[in-house]
Amino acid sequence: xxxxxxxxxxxxxxxxxxxxxxxxxxxxxxxxxxxxxxxxxxxxxxxxxxxxxxxxxxxxxxxxxxxxxxxxxxxxxxxxxxxxxxxxxxxxxxxxxxxxxxxxxxxxxxxxxxxxxxxxxxxxxxxxxxxxxxxxxxxxxxxxxxxxxxxxxxxxxxxxxxxxxxxxxxxxxxxxxxxxxxxxxxxxxxxxxxxxxxxxxxxxxxxxxxxxxxxxxxxxxxxxxxxxxxxxxxxxxxxxxxxxxxxxxxxxxxxxxxxxxxxxxxxxxxxxxxxxxxxxxxxxxxxxxxxxxxxxxxxxxxxxxxxxxxxxxxxxxxxxxxxxxxxxxxxxxxxxxxxxxxxxxxxxxxxxxxxxxxxxxxxxxxxxxxxxxxxxxxxxxxxxxxxxxxxxxxxxxxxxxxxxxxxxxxxxxxxxxxxxxxxxxxxxxxxxxxxxxxxxxxxxxxxxxxx
Ligand code: PMP
Ligand code: GLN
Numbered sequence: 001x002x003x004x005x006x007x008x009x010x011x012x013x014x015x016x017x018x019x020x021x022x023x024x025x026x027x028x029x030x031x032x033x034x035x036x037x038x039x040x041x042x043x044x045x046x047x048x049x050x051x052x053x054x055x056x057x058x059x060x061x062x063x064x065x066x067x068x069x070x071x072x073x074x075x076x077x078x079x080x081x082x083x084x085x086x087x088x089x090x091x092x093x094x095x096x097x098x099x100x101x102x103x104x105x106x107x108x109x110x111x112x113x114x115x116x117x118x119x120x121x122x123x124x125x126x127x128x129x130x131x132x133x134x135x136x137x138x139x140x141x142x143x144x145x146x147x148x149x150x151x152x153x154x155x156x157x158x159x160x161x162x163x164x165x166x167x168x169x170x171x172x173x174x175x176x177x178x179x180x181x182x183x184x185x186x187x188x189x190x191x192x193x194x195x196x197x198x199x200x201x202x203x204x205x206x207x208x209x210x211x212x213x214x215x216x217x218x219x220x221x222x223x224x225x226x227x228x229x230x231x232x233x234x235x236x237x238x239x240x241x242x243x244x245x246x247x248x249x250x251x252x253x254x255x256x257x258x259x260x261x262x263x264x265x266x267x268x269x270x271x272x273x274x275x276x277x278x279x280x281x282x283x284x285x286x287x288x289x290x291x292x293x294x295x296x297x298x299x300x301x302x303x304x305x306x307x308x309x310x311x312x313x314x315x316x317x318x319x320x321x322x323x324x325x326x327x328x329x330x331x332x333x334x335x336x337x338x339x340x341x342x343x344x345x346x347x348x349x350x351x352x353x354x355x356x357x358x359x360x361x362x363x364x365x366x367x368x369x370x371x372x373x374x375x376x377x378x379x380x381x382x383x384x385x386x387x388x389x390x391x392x393x394x395x396x397x398x399x400x401x402x403x404x405x406x407x408x409x410x411x412x413x414x415x416x417x418x419x420x421x422x423x424x425x426x427x428x429x430x431x432x433x434x435x436x437x438x439x440x441x442x443x444x445x446x447x448x449x450x451x
Pocket of ligand 1: 245
């Protein structure tokens with residue numbers, strides 16, 4: 001594929017080598033006179049990660065785009081994986097459908113301690129192919145035709161198509177930057193209006209979904225903010241879906257609080273987690289959903305009739321990881337303390353670099369992304385291939401193609417109705433080697449000198 005061509009926008013399909021071939025070369029050319037694809041796919045064929053990952057592959061920029069570490073997972077978990085694949089032959093075969101017993105026992109023990117409650121390994125946990133599949137099972141299991149799901153924005157983009165595929169409708173409520181002399185400086189300055197949130201509940205509301213620490217903003221919802229959400233879920237008898245994949249990544253004394261631990265919430269919350277984020281191994285695709293067995297049993301029905309179970313060896317390695325973290329919980333050796341300590345410095349370094357060229361970053365309280373207002377940039381956005389796209393999409397594509405730096409447009413994390421209000425921001429990922437951050441800094445500095 002030629003640089004500048006984006007997969008799916010040029011009449012091509014993806015072949016087994018992961019390249020685009022023209023539809024005319026393809027045996028799947030319109031053989032049916034009837035409509036081919038299911039209606040539930042209407043309008044959800046574009047995907048930000050597919051599009052921008054392909055651009056990054058084509059132009060090979062310094063990559064602060066897609067959220068993955070460019071360094072290895074900790075040695076202890078790599079060793080656990082090697083041990084799993086080279087040991088007992090059972091590691092190469094099917095395991096229990098809803099989670100490898102060694103893993104669910106360790107997750108239950110670990111999160112039981114975190115939440116100070118009994119978590120039943122076999123009732124209250126479902127192990128999935130990454131957090132993505134945990135979210136998919138949740139929406140498929142709980143959302144019916146006509147149901148509404150309240151989504152707090154900015155939101156991880158897959159919530160919308162997943163709700164749609166389940167037959168539901170998304171209803172949005174944005175976090176808005178409150179002004180500090182006209183400037184929001186930290187993700188803590190982005191707040192939810194409780195009245196606006198309450199106004200979104202209707203008799204059709206079945207669930208509310210949100211993400212803390214938030215991708216892309218980095219907001220860590222504080223206990224009082226969670227209480228507002230929890231009280232409304234209880235009052236309106238609604239399920240809460242809490243995506244907590246960045247739960248260990250918090251800074252400046254911010255504490256991640258599980259909404260499931262608030263009074264009355266365990267019974268109505270599905271908490272989503274990811275070993276990919278937890279152990280810096282996004283390619284392993286081990287995730288989980290956790291919650292009361294009376295909810296989880298329905299997620300299991302979806303899982304047993306779709307994926308059935310996830311890779312045994314990867315689950316075994318993650319089990320060993322959680323066992324280790326249980327043993328060194330709260331101690332210096334804990335990876336769940338070491339990773340945020342390392343990222344804290346990278347975060348400040350990136351913020352400083354952006355500020356030095358007059359950009360205004362929003363300092364994240366958690367996660368591994370930072371957004372910055374780029375409306376002050378004076379760049380030549382005359383590329384006809386991006387005409388009509390939101391400002392942030394055009395800036396990001398220009399940055400990749402002309403400056404060799406990949407980031408992600410933030411309006412992708414907003415609904416169509418709010419996108420135009422949030423298209424001045426782009427997202428930088430800082431879970432990267434210092435050498436990668438240095439290369440990005442050089443690009444940003446050089447470019448600002450030439451402005
Ligand atoms: N939720 C959020 C907020 C994410 O950023 C991601 C991306 N990792 C996911 C879910 C999916 O996680 P996984 O890679 O474990 O499927
Ligand atoms: N969660 C990752 C991010 O926000 C990417 C997920 C994906 O590539 N599908 O960057």
